[in-house]
Amino acid sequence: NAGVTQTPKFQVLKTGQSMTLQCAQDMNHEYMSWYRQDPGMGLRLIHYSVGAGITDQGEVPNGYNVSRSTTEDFPLRLLSAAPSQTSVYFCASRLSGTVNSPLHFGNGTRLTVT
């Protein structure tokens, strides 16, 4: 059981480049989300989805796009990378039907924007 898989593990971009961070889960979880983790800031929610075709903004959505065409996948797109987007990005999923189900995290993508 793979759980939540994130690719790539590491990425270096130049300012203005675009890229997509991939996230896939094999647990049939309806809820998926993206967080970024910065030193001293904890984790901040970027976008989330409660099911295929449904997405919504979190605390820090600017500069990021998401879509949810399947239950399994929830890619995060950076359209024009900025140095402020240098961070570690985590994808997480859980069952959507109850507020008490825990989040399952991937191992993260470490992104550096120069």
Next chain:
Amino acid sequence: SQQGEEDPQALSIQEGENATMNCSYKTSINNLQWYRQNSGRGLVHLILIRSNEREKHSGRLRVTLDTSKKSSSLLITASRAADTASYFCATDGAQGAQKLVFGQGTRLTINP
């Protein structure tokens, strides 16, 4: 935005000692969760405590919740080197269950 704040930011103890971390939050919640993060890895769920619960145990973990003070504590008893990690509390609440908000974490180091 509502945020859990952990205290202390860093804690270093000897193996075998108990470790206590605290979390404070700002608004009413439905539940509070604790997660562990080993270096270079994603977060792993440890325990969830509901707003109508005051204490919960799981193995060497003990979590308390005081909703009147808007605070929670995580106690790890008989610590081991493998407990070295960062620990985060996470809360839902006014912003909705879909937006789990994490604190900044406590970095715990267990010295052999």
